[in-house]
Amino acid sequence: MTSFADSKPLSLPLPRFRSGTRGTFVLAIVIAFLALLPLGFVFWATAVTGWEAASQLIFRPRVGELMTNTLLLVLFTVPLATLLATALAWLTERSDLPFARIWSALCVAPLAIPAFVHSYAWIGMWPGFHGLPAGIAISVTAYFPFLYLPISATLRLLDPALEDQAASLGLSDTAVFRRVVLPQLRLPILGGGLLVGLHLLAEYGLYAMIRFDTFTTAIVDQFQSTYNGVAANMLALVLVLCCLVLLGFDAGLRGSRRYARIGSGVARRPRKISLGRWRYVSVLLPLAAIAFALGVPAITLSHWLIAGGAEIWRMDEIGLALSQTLVICVVGGIATTLAALPIAWLSVRRPSRKSRIIEGCYYLASSMPGVVVALALVTVTVRVALPLYQTVATIVIAYVIMFLPRALVSLRASIAQVPAELEQAAASLGRSPVNALWSTTVRLAAPGAAAAVALSSLGIMNELTATQMLAPNGTRTLAMAFWALTSEIDYAGAAPYALLMVLFSLPMTALLHHQSKKISGR
Numbered sequence: 001m002t003s004f005a006d007s008k009p010l011s012l013p014l015p016r017f018r019s020g021t022r023g024t025f026v027l028a029i030v031i032a033f034l035a036l037l038p039l040g041f042v043f044w045a046t047a048v049t050g051w052e053a054a055s056q057l058i059f060r061p062r063v064g065e066l067m068t069n070t071l072l073l074v075l076f077t078v079p080l081a082t083l084l085a086t087a088l089a090w091l092t093e094r095s096d097l098p099f100a101r102i103w104s105a106l107c108v109a110p111l112a113i114p115a116f117v118h119s120y121a122w123i124g125m126w127p128g129f130h131g132l133p134a135g136i137a138i139s140v141t142a143y144f145p146f147l148y149l150p151i152s153a154t155l156r157l158l159d160p161a162l163e164d165q166a167a168s169l170g171l172s173d174t175a176v177f178r179r180v181v182l183p184q185l186r187l188p189i190l191g192g193g194l195l196v197g198l199h200l201l202a203e204y205g206l207y208a209m210i211r212f213d214t215f216t217t218a219i220v221d222q223f224q225s226t227y228n229g230v231a232a233n234m235l236a237l238v239l240v241l242c243c244l245v246l247l248g249f250d251a252g253l254r255g256s257r258r259y260a261r262i263g264s265g266v267a268r269r270p271r272k273i274s275l276g277r278w279r280y281v282s283v284l285l286p287l288a289a290i291a292f293a294l295g296v297p298a299i300t301l302s303h304w305l306i307a308g309g310a311e312i313w314r315m316d317e318i319g320l321a322l323s324q325t326l327v328i329c330v331v332g333g334i335a336t337t338l339a340a341l342p343i344a345w346l347s348v349r350r351p352s353r354k355s356r357i358i359e360g361c362y363y364l365a366s367s368m369p370g371v372v373v374a375l376a377l378v379t380v381t382v383r384v385a386l387p388l389y390q391t392v393a394t395i396v397i398a399y400v401i402m403f404l405p406r407a408l409v410s411l412r413a414s415i416a417q418v419p420a421e422l423e424q425a426a427a428s429l430g431r432s433p434v435n436a437l438w439s440t441t442v443r444l445a446a447p448g449a450a451a452a453v454a455l456s457s458l459g460i461m462n463e464l465t466a467t468q469m470l471a472p473n474g475t476r477t478l479a480m481a482f483w484a485l486t487s488e489i490d491y492a493g494a495a496p497y498a499l500l501m502v503l504f505s506l507p508m509t510a511l512l513h514h515q516s517k518k519i520s521g522r
Contacts, residue, residue, distance in 0.1 A: 021350055025358075028342040032358045035365035035401050041376035042240045045233035057234040066215050066235070070242065072132055073214065074200050077139040078193050084140060085147035085192065086185065088286055090177070093155040096272045096279060103286040104152065108513040110293040111145045112505040114462040114479065116205025117297060117498045118142040120486055123210060124300035135212040141293040142206065143199055147192035149513075154188045155181070186253075194250040201242055202369035204465045205483060215239040219371045220465060229379070236372045243367045297502075301495055308492030317481070318496055325461060325477040331392070332399035333457035337407045337449055339400045344411035362404045373398050374469035395470040402466065403459045407452035414448020451511070458508040461501060 046054050057063075091097045092104040110118075118138050123129055129137075158181065204216045215235055222232040275282050305312070343362060346355040377398055381389040388394050425440075464479045471480065478497045485494035 021346075024342045024346055024350075025354065028346055028355075028358050031339050031342065031400075031404075032361040032365075034397065035362055035404060037365075037380065038368045038373045038376040038401065039240065039365065041379060042233065042237050042372065045230075045379070046237050049230055049234065053230070054234055054237075057231055058238060062218075063235070063238060066213060066218055067238070069132065069212065070201065070214050073135055073139065073212075074197050074246075076132075076136045077143070077200060078196055080136065081140045081144040081147055081196055082189055082193055084289060085144045085151055086189070088144075088289060089148055089152040089155055091282055091286065093152050094181075094273055095275050095282070097275065097282055097286075098280065099283075103290070105510075105513055106290045106294065107148050107152075107286065108145050108509060109290075109506075110142060112502055112509040113142070113294075113297050114205070114464075114498075114501055114505075115139075115142045115199070115203055116209060116464060116479075116483070117501065118293075119206040119209040120482075120491070120494065120498065121297035121300035124304065124491060125296060130210045131212055134210040135207055137292075138206060138210065139196075139200060139203075141289070141296075143196045144289070144293075146195045146199070147189065150188035150192050151185055154185055158184055190250055190253055194246065197246050198243060198367050201239060201246070202371070202465075204371065205479075209486065215242070216369055216371050216465065219375070220469075223371075223375065223469065229375075232375060236375055239369060240372060243369070247364070247367060297498075301499055301502075304492045304495035305499065308495060312493050313496055317476075318500070321476050321478050321481045321497065322500060324475060325479075328392075328395070328467075328475075328477060329457035329460045330453075332396050332403075332460045333407075333453035333455075335396050336400045336403050336456040337411065337452040340404050340407035340411050340452065341449075344408050344415055347412055348415045359408070362408060365401055366403070366405045368401075370398070370402055370463060370466035371469070373401050374466040377470060390470065390472050392472060395467065395472075398466045398470055399456070399460050399463070402463070403456040406455040406459060410448045410452035410455060411445065414445035414451075454508050454511070458505055461504060 049057075088103070088107050092100045092107065097103065113121075115138075118141060122134065122138050201214075202216060203214075204220055207214050208217045208220070215238060219232050219235045219239065222235065223229075340362075343355065343359050346352075347359055377394050378389070381394055461477075462479060464483060467475075467477055467480060468483070471477070476484075478501050482494045482497035482501070485491075485497070
């Protein structure tokens, strides 16, 4: 007698389902072309300018100064953030550090604070803190959680048997970490470092506020002050090349080394290493990191909120900025999630070389700084589609290009949990491919879609550069209002907007921390 468990799954005819796959590929390719628009624009602008004029704009002292600033910023910030994040992750996950769970949550919390709010907080306490040292210090405190999250998650997932075997051979705890644990942290360190590096290249508000010139600040200044499109485009070309070099450098370092073991490993928690007499002294490291990353913004915001009193709470202006921010975040988040749906479905249901190439286009496009995306869309709308210039549609397209990977990651994980047989059954009953997808996979993957919308909306809420350059006249988001007031040295008036951005970002940051714990079953 054949048991139910031994029976093969029912094979259903899928002629219409396959035709739906072709349509999904076409839609995914169209979105990929849209996502690559900024990259194509940069090379088109260079070709139109001509090599002679372009070389004069590229090979000049000003570009050399910007390149030096950018290289120094990346070369100092990424290693320092990596060292800090790795030390904090090891202390909170692998040692008997007091209150480790609390420190773990606090190490992720700085993600709720926009980078330009970090800068605002620091110069609020030290007005003369400017230049490269300020840029490095603030960048490390603002961005180290991007490294802490993947490193700590990896430490929780590592098989402790490997460390036990190394220890049984007589290696000390330090040697075990250096020779066994650290090599397995290569991928999260490289991935987090790449993310931090791309943020450093794209960030505008943080460095403009401390008067530290980077390519992004120079492009925005060039665009806003003289509207010199040619000079801005050439700076954008150099910035894009820096991003591509960073992506290539990361790919080269990753290599093809295998990081997974055969078998499931040992299903137990790793051994906590005793810090001994250093147990309470070690608390000083997370305490100092949190004091700078959370304490400085909290003190500065509290100071300006108290100093401003009730007068700074102009509810009509704040309410308008809040409502416009929420509308743009929701519309942009939904649009980004819908745009990511075709390739998310293809990567799970129809994995192939084509789908991987399309997905790679999405990630490549998202590495383009917001200022480059904005320049591309400004040029395209002015030259080709003038009615779309400074409209909600244009700024939503910019958000889709910039935040596609955030939605893609969440959607792909949720779709993978939905059995493909449900879509096949719906298609065999006569439903169209779109209807079959909507009635089964989309509905069952709704929690992942909601997370995708929330993650995209979080990025949109804190986005400044593209919003400033593309938003319709009269638009005033929380980030735009905050930036306008700080530009007028009205730090007290800007405090309520900063506070609201932090408060609305905290739930999503908590969700990220919860999901990282959930992955490892803790």
